[in-house]
Amino acid sequence: LLAAGRTDYCKTMLRQHRGFIFPCIVVGLVFIFTIKVVHGVENEVADSEDWMDFWLTRLLLNVLGYASVVIPAWVVIYYIKKSGYLQRGGHGCVYTTVKACVVGGEEVTASLEEGGVKPQEPEKTAYQKGAILVFCVVGLQASYLTWGILQERIMAHEYGKDDNNPGEKFKNSQFLVFMNRILAFLAAVTIMSVSKQPPHTAPLYKYSYCSLSNIMSSWCQYEALKFVTFPTQVMAKASKVIPVMLMGKLVSGKSHEIYEYVTAAMISLGVSMFLLAQGGEHKGSTVTTISGVLILIGYMMFDSFTSNWQAELYSQYKMSSIQMMFGVNLFSCIFTSWSLIEQGGFSEGFEFMSKYSLFLLHVSLLSLCSATGQLFIFYTISQFGAVIFTIIMTTRQALAILLSCVIYGHPVSAIGVFGVFIVFTALFLKVYARTKKSKAKVKQVSTDSGSSTKI
Numbered sequence: 242l243l244a245a246g247r248t249d250y251c252k253t254m255l256r257q258h259r260g261f262i263f264p265c266i267v268v269g270l271v272f273i274f275t276i277k278v279v280h281g282v283e284n285e286v287a288d289s290e291d292w293m294d295f296w297l298t299r300l301l302l303n304v305l306g307y308a309s310v311v312i313p314a315w316v317v318i319y320y321i322k323k324s325g326y327l328q329r330g331g332h333g334c335v336y337t338t339v340k341a342c343v344v345g346g347e348e349v350t351a352s353l354e355e356g357g358v359k360p361q362e363p364e365k366t367a368y369q370k371g372a373i374l375v376f377c378v379v380g381l382q383a384s385y386l387t388w389g390i391l392q393e394r395i396m397a398h399e400y401g402k403d404d405n406n407p408g409e410k411f412k413n414s415q416f417l418v419f420m421n422r423i424l425a426f427l428a429a430v431t432i433m434s435v436s437k438q439p440p441h442t443a444p445l446y447k448y449s450y451c452s453l454s455n456i457m458s459s460w461c462q463y464e465a466l467k468f469v470t471f472p473t474q475v476m477a478k479a480s481k482v483i484p485v486m487l488m489g490k491l492v493s494g495k496s497h498e499i500y501e502y503v504t505a506a507m508i509s510l511g512v513s514m515f516l517l518a519q520g521g522e523h524k525g526s527t528v529t530t531i532s533g534v535l536i537l538i539g540y541m542m543f544d545s546f547t548s549n550w551q552a553e554l555y556s557q558y559k560m561s562s563i564q565m566m567f568g569v570n571l572f573s574c575i576f577t578s579w580s581l582i583e584q585g586g587f588s589e590g591f592e593f594m595s596k597y598s599l600f601l602l603h604v605s606l607l608s609l610c611s612a613t614g615q616l617f618i619f620y621t622i623s624q625f626g627a628v629i630f631t632i633i634m635t636t637r638q639a640l641a642i643l644l645s646c647v648i649y650g651h652p653v654s655a656i657g658v659f660g661v662f663i664v665f666t667a668l669f670l671k672v673y674a675r676t677k678k679s680k681a682k683v684k685q686v687s688t689d690s691g692s693s694t695k696i
Contacts, residue, residue, distance in 0.1 A: 294412050296464050296532060303415055303460065306580025307453060318343055318446060345444040345558070374629070377621040381633050382640065384614035389471065389641045391607045393649060396466035400597040409593075411600060414463035416590035418456050419577040420604055421611040426570035428612045432563050443558035448568030449576075451550040454543040456573045461540035468533030471645040472653065473516065475638050477537040479664050480512045482671070484545040500674040507667035514660030518653070562619035635668045 321327065321343050327336075340346075365373070395417065399408025411417075465474050483505045486497055551565060560568075581587050594601040621630045642661060646653055653661075 342445040380617040384610045388610035393471040418459045420608045422573040424608040425612040429567035449572045451547045452569045452572035454546045458543035465536040472642040484541045504667040504671040511660040511663030518657035
């Protein structure tokens with residue numbers, strides 16, 4: 242009887258989920274095929290270690306690994322939508338998971354509080370606001386300045402170097418991206434489990450778009466340090482406002498004010514002066530190269546897409562910042578871990594950790610700073626808004642350049658310093674103009690409301 246009961250149960254489960262058999266087979270075959278291709282490439286270039294470590298080879302292998310996730314996932318989602326699986330209804334963890342991934346949850350409009358009105362928090366005193374602001378400034382600066390210093394130390398300097406040993410550099414940027422994302426994902430899960438979050442309505446798969454662009458931009462960040470100095474990378478980040486404007490026009494059809502174009506032109510001029518001065522002053526060190534420029538362009542384009550896509554998700558689904566952190570880092574862990582397994586990247590990373598304990602310490606601190614930095618970002622924006630946050634982070638970029646030059650001895654000429662000054666002047670002017678415009682808009686709304694009340 243027990244055996245017959247188990248057989249009937251298995252048949253029932255098989256009938257309910259038979260539509261997943263073909264997609265699962267596809268996923269397995271693609272995974273096996275990708276491993277075969279990657280190992281084939283590695284065997285063919287085994288005699289040329291430098292070629293295997295070339296950034297373009299790594300990039301192509303990473304993209305191949307991500308494609309082995311994206312393509313089967315697209316097949317599965319397409320099949321689910323066409324088969325009517327969700328329309329037939331169901332229950333259990335499989336149905337619930339599939340529904341959350343493909344169509345998301347239903348929007349809940351009723352407030353949890355009686356009367357539908359969220360209770361207002363007591364107004365904070367000026368002392369409390371000041372203390373919170375200091376806490377946010379210190380947290381952001383400490384997290385991201387430490388993160389920047391460690392990032393340069395890991396990617397641009399050797400481990401185990403002494404008088405008798407030339408040392409060894411760590412070369413797998415994707416492993417560092419995974420370590421950062423897994424800790425941030427666990428932090429998001431922990432916070433979501435202990436705090437109340439709004440109902441989640443977004444289909445989970447939509448996070449994959451900005452997650453993919455996010456890990457690509459992070460990979461470019463780490464990889465660029467093999468070819469350019471950290472101050473150069475920071476200047477490239479400061480100039481990402483230009484591709485962000487272009488991507489916003491492409492993704493959301495946004496229009497921009499005149500002051501935004503003026504500040505963008507100032508940033509372009511300042512960055513150009515910095516790069517030309519740096520290239521001319523210290524040839525022979527880690528200076529800007531064609532590879533470095535291409536990687537930094539890739540970083541700016543991927544990062545600009547990430548921010549614009551996240552803005553669209555916030556606007557459409559009204560999720561919390563922690564839910565966004567959870568969704569993006571979830572898919573980042575899936576993409577990077579799958580690709581690392583296919584390439585043998587985990588064994589490479591953990592072997593390097595076991596060989597150099599200092600590297601293990603640096604990666605642990607790097608991941609911790611990345612996760613805490615994300616939390617400080619969300620908290621600062623929720624308490625003080627985007628303008629104050631932008632000022633803090635712009636100041637952090639200037640301090641990062643100064644710290645890098647002091648700690649790692651990067652020389653910067655007078656022209657380069659003037660270029661840095663132009664860039665950060667433009668950034669602060671942009672913040673000022675945006676703040677002034679927001680205040681004018683609020684004042685206009687108040688005036689219009691007062692006029693309508695009198696009428």
